[in-house]
Amino acid sequence: MATFFLVIIYLAFISLGLPDSLLGVAWPVMSAEYGAPLETAGWLFMTIAGGTIISSLASGAVLKRFGTGNVTFVSCLLTAGSLLGFHFAPSVVWLVIFAIPLGLGAGSVDAGLNNYVATHYKAHHMSWLHCFWGVGATLGPIIMAQSISGQNSWRSGYLTIACIQFALVVILFFTLPLWNKIAKNSAAMSSEEKDEQAGALLEEEAKQTKPLRIKGVKLALVSFLFYCGAEATIGLWGSSFLVNVKELPVDAAAKWVSLYYAGITIGRFITGFITLKVRNRTLIRFGQVTALLGTVLLLLPLPAGFLLVGFIMIGLGFAPIFPCMLHETPARFGKEHSQTIMGFQMAMAYTGSMSMPPLLGFIASHTTIGIFPFFIAFFVAAMFLGSEKLNDLLKKKRSTNGENSNSMSL
Template sequence: MIQFVSGLNDGNLGIILPSIKAHYGLNQYVVSIIFLCNAAGYMTAAVLNGYLIRSTSQSKTALLGACSMIVGYLVNLFAVPFPVMCIFMTTIGFGIALTQAAANVVCGEMPYGMLMLSFLHAFYAGGALVGPLLASGLLSSQKPWNTSYMVFATTVAASTTTPSDQESMTCKEQANSKNTNLLSQIFKFRITSIGAVFLLFYTGTEVTIGNWGYTYLISTRSTDTNAMAHLMTGYWAGICAGRLFLGFATSRFGEKRMVYCYLAMIVVMMVLLWLLPYIGANATSLVITGIMLGPIFPTVVSVAHNIVPTHLYATCVGFLSAFASAGTALFPYATGVLIGAEGVSAMLPFCIATSCAMLIMWFFVPDPRPPTKFSAKMRTWKTQILTSIRS
């Protein structure tokens, strides 16, 4: 349920952003600080997650994250001054990162971990699908922009229970480990460094489209705000569908091969969305983009589960999840600054560039499967590229 609220949070913010800007009388540069403050919370969680698990437990760390979210939502419910709002956006980001990291660890250890992770992230996409509908519905009813935070706080509080005494085997092994330098150990595995940057770009691209896509559509396509909000709902519905239905195909045909296909399709759809000024074509491009984006995050977490030793898995996935969450703030912030300087039409070229960067980075992500002729050839090319770079 908290994963669903995390999606609600991200899907809602893009719709209420123009209202926040008008309420506080801010320009494009200043209102984008919200994303930067969220990023500060995510990065703090990335560093502290492993320590918190080792000092307390996975369940108590998740409970701390949920409480942090509730506090942030309750404060922002009262439309506090903008600097105070930014401070508690950091609290919300910290809480979301901790709870998402815990959820990824638990689901990744289950049987059929790839499918379980896909279902988990489908709940996030489901929340992000409902978020624009909730926000646009409240605004259409003449409700203030901050009303949605009451819904978030209530939902998180209702889904938060007393921490269970049962911990996953990974978390027990990590908590009992005498070596306290777990964070440095996970960086011995390439999936940690490359995977973290890859997921930073992934979540940044995903949420940039989700948060700024609405602003782009009402500025360049149509002033019908309800219709454009429904187009963004189609995008999040695509992500939900991709996570529900493409997880099996990704497991069946291989993570490396399938993610190459997904990323190539994303680039093509973004180019079409940019060049074709037709609502029907734009709606189709957004839905297909969402479907292709859907399975990528759980796929990377599944790859990490197959590569990293069991006693380091909680720290590794916690770091990957929290670091990736920072992308949901940093990239929308950078996009906001870019829009302020160049106009809203600059959003899609930026997303196309980040998608191309992901396609290049995926080349260097380790393949957990035994080498095939295709993967052996790719590894040979990768070795040659790395050798040429070093020389």
């Protein structure tokens, strides 16, 4: 039963990734039809991201009030309805209107599913969960490209994705009773597992502390900000750097950036197996060091082949970081507030994705895109330092809790 239910969660994450890259692929055709300028896509992106951040911040209270299953069902229904709205939208104004529920739906389901898997499943399931997001993010542009080339219609692409989303809504509706059942079964874990998941902070202490006042939470939020900022910045500006600075052909640059994303997706699939033997913290550290080494290759005046290796190394290094940091949330801060903290982390992640790439673009427009590798190196280094400082803090906290426990037993 748990395995069958996990398949449903994986399907939900595929559907979460499907709309993420649709707008960028379809906009050249959409802008021509609407007569809209290029920057309109940026405003739509900001609207979607803004809704996602708001729903992520509110997800802790919403999920506690209505439950993960109900929130996932309603969020997917909102997403499906919004995509259908894009299909029928007669003007850009309607695109903006439908972008609001599209963003709101994505934030809650993202935070809810991440916390549910972090609390009730092992670390390898979290890695595979985000691998399936990559599958959805890859399939979305393929479906849209096929619709544009085959039927010369971006609207049919949105309609296809909407139909897939509505099919998932039906599945979620009939499996709603399973959410609480699986949660109750997983709650019956052994005392050893409970102690392990309590991690750095005792549950009793967590109950008496507000989420943002728990030691280490702000450092975790910084790590999420810089990780997602780096990931999105490479995706948006990597090709421009390769074309304008390294003088690669446009098609070759696009393929190299796609290999970066392939490194993330394949890396997360492989990481799922590695987590069976290696702890999350070790994988996070190894991924950050690998990504740092990749950025060094971008900084050095090396032949073009080394740049490709650098992009792939960064992708492979990024692969374990995000899912492992998410899965560590209950272990780091206790289950009592993990749902709320997960929402904060997702909000900070979307903030990084929304703010860091435009920041680089603004500075590069007044200087040169050659600053790209320096920005990426700074983002990755800041993430690494924040993560290591958090590990030290949690280690000291764990040591203190252990000493207090021993003194009480005496």
